[in-house]
Amino acid sequence: MANQPEGDGPDETRTDGAEQPRRTVITFVIPSYNVEDYLGRCLSSLLIEQQLNDVEIIIVNDGSTDGTLALAREYAGRYPQIRVIDQENKGHGGAVNTGVANARGMYVKVVDADDWLDQVALRNVLAELRRQADSPAPVDLLITNYTYEKQGKRIKQTIRYAGVITPGRVIGWNEVRRFRPDQNLLMHSLTYRTKILREKARLELPEHTFYVDNIYAYAPLPQVRTLMYLDEDLYRYFIGREGQSVQKDTMIRRIDQLIRVVQLMILATPSRDAVPEGLYRYMIHYLTINMGIDSVFMVLSKDRENYRRKDELWRYLDEHAPEAGQAVRHTLIGSLLTVPGPVGRGLIRVGYWFAHNVFGVN
Missing domain, CATH: 3.90.550.10 (Spore Coat Polysaccharide Biosynthesis Protein SpsA; Chain A)
Structure with a gap:
């Protein structure tokens, strides 16, 4: 019994000199x-x-x-x-x-x-x-x-x-x-x-x-x-340690995994009427940030195939969570990320430069 996870229940850890079990907090x-x-x-x-x-x-x-x-x-x-x-x-x-x-x-x-x-x-x-x-x-x-x-x-x-x-x-x-x-x-x-x-x-x-x-x-x-x-x-x-997963070059190499993670987040996004409004607002906020991260690194890669995959990811959002897709696109960040073509990619590069060099974002 002591080797089984208990979660909210008591376990076998005891206080000194006490007979009753003590809960692991x-x-x-x-x-x-x-x-x-x-x-x-x-x-x-x-x-x-x-x-x-x-x-x-x-x-x-x-x-x-x-x-x-x-x-x-x-x-x-x-x-x-x-x-x-x-x-x-x-x-x-x-x-x-x-x-x-x-x-x-x-x-x-x-x-x-x-x-x-x-x-x-x-x-x-x-x-x-x-x-x-x-x-x-x-x-x-x-x-x-x-x-x-x-x-x-x-x-x-x-x-x-x-x-x-x-x-x-x-x-x-x-x-x-x-x-x-x-x-x-x-x-x-x-x-x-x-x-x-x-x-x-x-x-x-x-x-x-x-x-x-x-x-x-x-x-x-x-x-x-x-x-x-x-x-x-x-x-x-x-x-800052060498090879850390959040370094810029490392994230560009791992675009596939960035995409996979945000797709799973899209599938986990509830409908607006299923959760409190405050929670839905936050989840749209965080989903927007992650859509932004993926979009930014696909653009920074300067790889035309990744430009295509960026557009595919936004279509995936619209198809699998259309309500959330509309909400993300209506944010300021979402509207900037979805400007098409070279103009949109230029905006993303400028935005990343300011975020990285002025605000210290990776």
Whole structure:
């Protein structure tokens, strides 16, 4: 029984000297592939107290060929709250799937092995999650801030939501205000109630596919009824190491995977009357951003075949989610992205230049 994931139920972790089982409040899932140089920093940021009886850390070793597995097992031998799952390589999505499927925590948060959490913010977040675990109606989604830790950059950019969501209150989607284009709910900002992912959304990310974190941050949202925002700079998102999937040249090479991910997002988009208006508005916002990312990199590739595929992707949106397609096209970003021909491609290149050089967007 102790080896079975419990989600919202009790598990076998006990308080010192107590007979009754203690609920695991949160599971941190750490997908890990060839990250021996970074994993220790990530784990150290989570191990903030000597006694974390209600915290679980699952390291999913995704077929690493370096010393990642040995390091993970070393930590697991020293800290009882750490579990290691070793599997053949399935990609980031496959590692997240494994972690979520095995999570015992009432809540789950994915922390990539080359990222880390701020320890002061983590203490405050854990305190709130413990309050939620004791509540008769625990919140479905906890939102926190994330900071871009760009290698070589002294000034850090933190994405916050205080102008969009009132901090410290349990609310519904219709109390969420409009997001700015650079203000998105990424995997880094989300802590889901485990049963939202496992039982309600039944989330299964595609394997051997990059950028699936966009699906993770999008597809389950219609199952979220209540949310809370804590104005805590919790997640430190490390950018700049060689070969990282968000580098410009890397994203152009992986156009196929960008397209696949946004197509899955299109298929996961609900009709407007199926969800609260505030949620539908946000999902159109985030879908527009991802349609923009795909369109931009297809244009930046300077490949005529990718120009054709850009047009095909917009047709896919219109065919599979016509209501959402119309809403996306009516946004300012959507209208600029769909200007046809060389003029449209020129607008996209100029827009990318400003976003990259003036606003610091990748």
